[in-house]
Amino acid sequence: LNLRKTHDGELSRKYCINNIVGLVYMFNLIVGTGALTMPKAFAMAGWVVSITLISFLGFMSYMTTTFVIEAMAAANAQLRWKRREQEEIDDSDSTSEYSDDDVMVRGRSEPETKPILSVQRSGGHVDHFDIVERVEMGQMASMFFNKVGVNMFYICIIVYLYGDLAIYAAAVPISLMEVACGNHSCSAGGVKYNDTDPCWGSVTRKDAYRVFLGVFTLLLGPFTFFNAQKTKYLQILTSLMRWIAFTMMIILALIRIGKGDSEGKPPAASLSGVPNLFGVCVYSFMCQHSLPSLVTPISNKKHVGKLVFADYVLILGFYVLLSFTAIFCFNSSYLYDMYTLNFTDNCKVLDIPVLRYFLGLFPVFTISTNFPIIAVTLRNNWKTLFHRDGGTYPWVVDRVVFPLITLVPPIVVAFCTHNLESLVGITGAYAGTGIQYIIPAFLVYHARRHLEPVMGRDAVNKHQSPFRHAFWVWFVLAWAGSCLMFVTANIILTDTKK
Numbered sequence: 385l386n387l388r389k390t391h392d393g394e395l396s397r398k399y400c401i402n403n404i405v406g407l408v409y410m411f412n413l414i415v416g417t418g419a420l421t422m423p424k425a426f427a428m429a430g431w432v433v434s435i436t437l438i439s440f441l442g443f444m445s446y447m448t449t450t451f452v453i454e455a456m457a458a459a460n461a462q463l464r465w466k467r468r469e470q471e472e473i474d475d476s477d478s479t480s481e482y483s484d485d486d487v488m489v490r491g492r493s494e495p496e497t498k499p500i501l502s503v504q505r506s507g508g509h510v511d512h513f514d515i516v517e518r519v520e521m522g523q524m525a526s527m528f529f530n531k532v533g534v535n536m537f538y539i540c541i542i543v544y545l546y547g548d549l550a551i552y553a554a555a556v557p558i559s560l561m562e563v564a565c566g567n568h569s570c571s572a573g574g575v576k577y578n579d580t581d582p583c584w585g586s587v588t589r590k591d592a593y594r595v596f597l598g599v600f601t602l603l604l605g606p607f608t609f610f611n612a613q614k615t616k617y618l619q620i621l622t623s624l625m626r627w628i629a630f631t632m633m634i635i636l637a638l639i640r641i642g643k644g645d646s647e648g649k650p651p652a653a654s655l656s657g658v659p660n661l662f663g664v665c666v667y668s669f670m671c672q673h674s675l676p677s678l679v680t681p682i683s684n685k686k687h688v689g690k691l692v693f694a695d696y697v698l699i700l701g702f703y704v705l706l707s708f709t710a711i712f713c714f715n716s717s718y719l720y721d722m723y724t725l726n727f728t729d730n731c732k733v734l735d736i737p738v739l740r741y742f743l744g745l746f747p748v749f750t751i752s753t754n755f756p757i758i759a760v761t762l763r764n765n766w767k768t769l770f771h772r773d774g775g776t777y778p779w780v781v782d783r784v785v786f787p788l789i790t791l792v793p794p795i796v797v798a799f800c801t802h803n804l805e806s807l808v809g810i811t812g813a814y815a816g817t818g819i820q821y822i823i824p825a826f827l828v829y830h831a832r833r834h835l836e837p838v839m840g841r842d843a844v845n846k847h848q849s850p851f852r853h854a855f856w857v858w859f860v861l862a863w864a865g866s867c868l869m870f871v872t873a874n875i876i877l878t879d880t881k882k
């Protein structure tokens with residue numbers, strides 16, 4: 385969303401959105417590709433373990449979302465304070481003349497840490513904690529972190545975006561391969577294919593996957609070298625397609641369960657599937673990095689906390705409904721990494737060819753429109769990480785090197801593996817933990833410490849998180865650290881057994 389501000393810093397009404405639209409935007413932002421990998425993760429971990437873990441992870445994600453909103457309000461307050469103080473200095477310089485002694489006295493009497501409340505009382509009724517300027521997470525990191533912290537922030541974002549691109553680069557060829565190589569004659573339901581099975585004559589399914597990956601790279605890779613702009617109507621179209629597909633899958637699974645033809649008998653608990661379920665759930669609740677663009681345009685932010693809570697409840701309910709209908713409708717051993725593919729070769733669930741092809745191919749269209757946007761975002765983050773003050777990059781570095789280091793690694797990963805469940809799990813478990821837990825916790829902790837000297841202890845942030853006690857910050861960090869150790873230990877032990 386492009387925001388336009390009036391002369392007094394408030395958002396123009398033309399660019400504001402109401403609470404209902406904000407709720408829909410947040411719902412669409414969070415619910416994405418990760419939801420399609422969730423049914424298999426539920427089946428592998430067991431339904432009791434899954435609903436318990438996803439409920440707890442939803443709560444943790446909601447908590448850190450309130451941390452980010454509080455940090456956004458603190459960042460707005462600091463920017464407004466600095467601007468007001470600079471205006472006062474400029475006004476004083478333009479209306480008065482000082483001797484050298486006067487300047488020295490003035491410098492001692494107005495230290496940089498003058499409480500903002502004194503400015504607020506003399507400057508009118510403005511609430512310095514109003515969120516009217518879009519302050520992205522990178523800018524907040526620059527305001528509240530030291531240089532090492534800022535670099536760690538960008539490294540975490542970059543790793544996450546690489547994971548995102550690898551997931552997208554694998555998901556599209558997988559869908560194309562299954563549609564092109566699968567048996568759609570209604571007699572293939574329950575058939576489990578291997579990568580070495582033939583697709584076209586001597587061409588195996590794995591070869592077909594890599595052919596489609598090459599085509600995908602040739603068609604969408606060049607966008608990395610340019611800027612992705614004017615995607616508004618594409619995003620609206622893909623959102624519409626996504627919700628048609630999700631609604632169809634839930635209804636079709638419920639109909640089959642209602643008829644008594646379901647094949648799913650998932651276990652109640654299977655601890656071996658927990659690490660991957662953790663990563664998938666963290667990835668599926670990811671929204672913290674996009675909150676500034678989402679929250680800032682909301683016209684009435686008085687109830688933004690309730691809005692966020694309602695969104696998380698709705699999203700949790702949707703994830704549980706989608707995954708539970710899936711694991712009780714289909715045999716767990718035949719669930720695909722990409723849930724849509726379960727409807728392409730099973731006429732017992734869907735016997736209309738056009739709709740089966742629609743569900744099989746819809747990830748191709750929705751993911752393909754997002755790939756260039758994520759790629760350009762990653763490229764720009766690389767530039768920011770190595771930004772040189774007052775300098776520009778040589779043309780070759782700017783237009784060739786940065787796009788190549790953005791595009792090549794995820795394509796190589798997708799070439800080596802198309803295990804979507806593992807890609808989503810690892811991305812969520814590592815980079816996702818950093819963005820969803822560690823960064824928000826450190827942001828709100830340093831924002832509180834940073835602003836207390838300049839704002840005074842009596843200042844109240846009206847967007848303060850309900851989890852305001854320092855205990856919650858340390859709880860989130862301890863949870864994130866224990867999760868990282870648990871997932872890493874599980875990967876090592878699994879590889880050792882192999």
